[in-house]
Every structure is written in C-alpha cells, then in structure tokens.
Amino acid sequence: MVNGQLTKCPMPIQDPKERIHNFGEVALGYDEETAVREAERCLHCKNAPCMQGCPVGVHIPDFLRLTAERRFDEAYAAIRQTSSLPAVCGRVCPQETQCEGSCVRGRKGEAVAIGRIERFLADRHHKGGENSALPPRNGHRVAIVGSGPAGLACAGDLAALGYEVTVYEALHLTGGVLVYGIPEFRLPKSVVQREVDGLRARGVQIITNAVVGKAFTIGELLGEMGYEAVFLGTGAGLPNFMNIPGENAKGVFSANEYLTRINLMKAYEEGSETPVFRARRVAVVGGGNVAMDAARCARRLGAETFIVYRRGEEELPARREEVLHAKEEGIVFRTLTNPLEILTDGEGNVVGMKCIRMELGAADASGRRRPIPVPQSEFEFEVDCVIMALGTSPNPLMARATEGLEVKPRGEIIADESGQTSLEGVFAGGDAVTGSATVILAMGAGKRAARAIDRYIQGK
Numbered sequence: 134m135v136n137g138q139l140t141k142c143p144m145p146i147q148d149p150k151e152r153i154h155n156f157g158e159v160a161l162g163y164d165e166e167t168a169v170r171e172a173e174r175c176l177h178c179k180n181a182p183c184m185q186g187c188p189v190g191v192h193i194p195d196f197l198r199l200t201a202e203r204r205f206d207e208a209y210a211a212i213r214q215t216s217s218l219p220a221v222c223g224r225v226c227p228q229e230t231q232c233e234g235s236c237v238r239g240r241k242g243e244a245v246a247i248g249r250i251e252r253f254l255a256d257r258h259h260k261g262g263e264n265s266a267l268p269p270r271n272g273h274r275v276a277i278v279g280s281g282p283a284g285l286a287c288a289g290d291l292a293a294l295g296y297e298v299t300v301y302e303a304l305h306l307t308g309g310v311l312v313y314g315i316p317e318f319r320l321p322k323s324v325v326q327r328e329v330d331g332l333r334a335r336g337v338q339i340i341t342n343a344v345v346g347k348a349f350t351i352g353e354l355l356g357e358m359g360y361e362a363v364f365l366g367t368g369a370g371l372p373n374f375m376n377i378p379g380e381n382a383k384g385v386f387s388a389n390e391y392l393t394r395i396n397l398m399k400a401y402e403e404g405s406e407t408p409v410f411r412a413r414r415v416a417v418v419g420g421g422n423v424a425m426d427a428a429r430c431a432r433r434l435g436a437e438t439f440i441v442y443r444r445g446e447e448e449l450p451a452r453r454e455e456v457l458h459a460k461e462e463g464i465v466f467r468t469l470t471n472p473l474e475i476l477t478d479g480e481g482n483v484v485g486m487k488c489i490r491m492e493l494g495a496a497d498a499s500g501r502r503r504p505i506p507v508p509q510s511e512f513e514f515e516v517d518c519v520i521m522a523l524g525t526s527p528n529p530l531m532a533r534a535t536e537g538l539e540v541k542p543r544g545e546i547i548a549d550e551s552g553q554t555s556l557e558g559v560f561a562g563g564d565a566v567t568g569s570a571t572v573i574l575a576m577g578a579g580k581r582a583a584r585a586i587d588r589y590i591q592g593k
Contacts (some may be wrong), residue, residue, distance in 0.1 A: 139242030142171040144249055149461040153432050156317040156401055159458060160224070163246075165203075168253040172200035174245045178237050183247060186235035188577030189222075189286070190215045193232055193247055200250055209254040217289030218282065218328045218576065220259065221311060223252025224320050226573040227452050259327045267336050271295035273590050276360040278345045278531075281309020282572045283563025284366030285332060286579030287586075292335045294587055299360075301343040306397060309368050310564075311572070313397040314389070316426050318433075319455075322396075346534035355558055361593070362558045362586045365546060366579060369525040369564035375418070379475030380521075384410065384483030388419070388427040388522035395430050412436045412518030416486055418472055419522030420444065423569075425455040427520045428464050436518070438464045443471040443491050443504040469493075471504065473511065475519055485515045525569045535559075543568065552582030553589075560586055 145161040146152075152159055163171065175197040183193045192211045199208035212219045228234070228248035236244035273296050277284045280302040288298045306312050308325045333339065345351065345367075354360045372387030374380055391409070394400040398407035415431040417424050420442035432438045440459070442449060446468050449456055460466070469491045476485035490510035493502035527544040539547040539555040545568055552560035562578030564570055 141243045141246040163253040172197045182235040183232045186231045209258045220255035279366035280307040283575040283579035286576040287583045290583035299338045302341045303344045313393045365561035367565045371526045373523045382477045414516045415518045416516045417520045420449040424522035551585035
C-alpha cells in the first residue's frame with residue numbers, strides 16, 4: 134500500500150550543540166523501517182520524471198519499489214546499473230534540484246527522499262562487504278587522469294565493459310574533490326574509500342602521486358605506454374579571488390587551501406603535522422556549498438563565523454540543507470554585503486573587513502537579480518581570518534603540457550557533449566570542462582565519455 138503522508142520521513146542528525154565540537158557525520162542515515170516507509174511514498178509515475186532529473190539516469194522507480202518490498206540487495210543492484218558511487222551521491226548530490234525536484238509528490242507536499250534511500254541501500258550493502266565479480270577483459274587499455282567523481286565514474290563504466298583501466302591521481306589519496314574538498318561531517322572519507330575499493334574489486338588500477346603533465350605526458354600515455362584512449366577528469370582546483378586591497382594579508386585563505394588542510398591532511402586532529410590557522414572570528418566570502426563547508430569547518434575549530442554574500446538569502450546557491458545546518462551551528466549570515474577591502478595591522482595580519490551594503494536590481498545573465506551597491510553604506514567589522522569561496526577554475530598545467538589541447542580563456546578544456554577534445558583519442562569531462570559544478574554532473578560527464586571512448590575504440 135502506498136504511504137500517503139505529505140512530508141518526508143525525517144533524517145536523524147547529530148545535535149547542533151554537540152556536532153560543532155566534532156567532525157563526525159551530521160546526518161546519521163535511515164534505518165530499514167524508515168527507508169521502507171519513505172519508499173512507500175513513491176507514486177510510481179508512468180513517465181518517471183525523477184529519472185529525467187538524474188544526470189546519471191539511475192533507475193529510481195525500480196529501486197524505490199524494491200526497497201518498499203524489502204528487497205534491499207536487488208534495490209542496490211538497480212542503482213549500480215548506472216551509478217558507480219551511490220554512497221557518495223546519496224550524501225552530497227543536490228537531489229532537491231534534480232531527481233527530487235522533479236518528483237510529482239513534491240507538488241502537493243514534500244518529494245520522496247530519494248537520496249536518503251540511496252544512501253541507506255549503499256551503506257547497508259557495504260556492511261555486508263564488496264564481492265563484485267571481475268568482468269571479462271576485452272584486451273583494450275584506457276588511462277584516466279584524475280580520480281575525482283568524473284574519473285571514477287568513467288573508470289567504473291569502462292571496467293564494466295571489459296576495459297583494462299588505470300587511473301592516475303596527482304595526490305596521495307584517491308577521490309579528488311571527494312577527499313580534499315568535502316568535509317568529513319558531510320562525506321566521511323571511509324565512505325569514499327569503500328566506493329574506491331569497489332572499483333578496485335572490479336579491476337580498476339589506481340596509481341597515486343602521479344602528476345600527468347610532469348611525470349609523463351598525454352602523448353606518452355597514448356604512445357609508448359600503450360593506452361588507446363585517455364580521459365581527463367582533472368577537476369577545477371585553481372581558486373578565484375576578488376583582487377581587492379589586503380587580499381594577500383596573513384590570515385586570508387582560499388577555501389581550497391583551507392579545506393584541503395582540514396579534509397585531506399586532517400589538520401583538525403590533535404598532533405596533526407599539517408597546521409591550520411585557528412582564528413577567533415572568520416569571514417567566509419561566498420554563498421555556495423564550498424562556502425558552507427569552509428564556514429562549518431571554521432566553526433568546529435572554535436571560531437565565531439560569518440558568511441558574507443553579496444546577494445540575498447533566497448539567492449544562495451548552496452543546498453538548503455547545508456544552509457539550515459550552518460544556521461543551526463550558529464553561523465551568522467551577512468547577506469546583501471560585499472567586501473571592499475581586507476584591513477590589516479602594521480605587520481600584515483588581518484584585523485577586519487571593509488564592506489558595502491547591496492540591494493538587488495534587475496536579473497543578470499545567470500537569471501538572478503544583480504546586486505547593486507547602496508551609496509554611502511560602507512562599514513567595517515572585526516575578523517582575523519578571511520576565506521575566499523568564490524569558485525574555482527581548471528589548473529592550466531594540463532593544457533600547457535599538452536600540445537594541441539584546446540581550452541577556453543579561463544582554462545576549461547573544450548570538449549563536445551560526448552567529451553571528445555581537440556585531440557584524437559583524448560576525452561574530458563567534469564569540472565575540467567565546465568568549471569566548478571556538482572559531483573553528480575561530473576559523474577554524468579564521466580559516464581557519457583565512457584560510452585564515447587567505447588565507440589571510439591570499437592570503431593577502430
């Protein structure tokens with residue numbers, strides 16, 4: 134029988150007063166009974182609009198029906214037909230604007246909690262251990278550069294087709310932005326490791342500490358190293374800044390550096406060899422998920438923390454859930470505020486920020502109302518640390534080291550819808566092509582490129 138309730142089954146979470154003192158996961162996950170009850174809310178629409186909203190085409194109605202019938206292993210298998218990283222996607226995908234945003238249930242209540250059920254199924258499966266069968270090999274070899282979501286999705290799909298796949302990762306851990314960018318309290322690194330181990334069980338080889346473009350080139354991968362195609366999933370790790378006075382002061386960080394120290398190097402742990410600046414009052418400039426992540430990390434390190442964003446709260450690009458959690462944790466939102474200058478003392482240390490108040494005018498090219506400065510509304514407030522979370526651009530190393538690889542003025546690799554670049558046999562996808570976006574969009578690009586690589590090699 135269909136569960137007719139209008140609201141989602143609530144997600145158990147850590148108490149805000151407790152979680153600001155630890156980096157443990159905030160959302161604690163559904164149990165079996167809750168997952169079944171939530172899955173019963175699905176209306177089983179004939180045209181499955183939820184699937185149309187999923188960038189990787191997960192068979193959502195199938196896994197919801199199987200969950201409602203308590204056929205959990207089959208439900209997980211339905212997800213794995215198209216998704217290589219269900220435990221990750223269930224936690225960090227913006228379901229509210231994708232699958233759940235298209236859910237018919239949401240028209241007269243709340244959408245079915247598709248992401249929460251996906252997470253439950255993935256976590257339940259991994260408790261039983263990974264026992265994937267190694268697909269038969271087809272004799273062809275493909276190299277993947279970058280082990281973020283685009284690279285891992287591409288690797289998983291190619292391995293399933295029988296390709297011998299090797300992933301080259303510049304850092305010492307596998308996962309790209311999943312390990313250096315997203316905090317432990319939102320995506321535990323043990324979850325990422327489980328998904329990576331699952332890919333290894335299916336035959337994917339992963340080589341870390343390998344900087345392609347320095348240690349060896351794309352040409353060498355396609356030449357003497359014997360790969361028939363290469364996928365570039367190198368992400369967008371080059372931080373953007375405002376270029377305002379004082380931005381080079383001591384106490385100003387990019388969100389990338391700040392989060393990498395905390396997430397990848399675990400600088401929050403007692404005795405960590407990687408230091409992190411423990412500030413008293415922190416201003417995080419930006420309004421996306423990365424800004425929320427940086428602010429919530431700073432709060433856990435003991436700082437009074439502010440989000441400074443030039444548009445209003447309704448225009449915040451971050452997920453609603455992340456904004457709500459940030460507010461629960463005591464983070465103050467200073468919206469309609471834009472920094473003009475970072476103030477310093479005589480030794481170059483941050484002591485404050487000069488800002489101007491904003492108001493919203495007509496819509497700009499993004500469709501959002503353009504922020505306009507309010508004349509003579511400048512003000513100053515005290516901070517000793519500023520974190521810039523203003524988006525990122527692709528690292529230029531790959532383009533500089535690869536002759537003939539065409540890129541846009543900001544460094545994004547030029548590729549068609551299938552991921553084909555200007556070089557034969559070289560494909561690209563994810564943030565390296567689009568600039569910083571979401572995990573699930575990067576995965577979708579990796580999957581499309583895997584299909585294109587298969588056509589390319591089989592066509593030869």
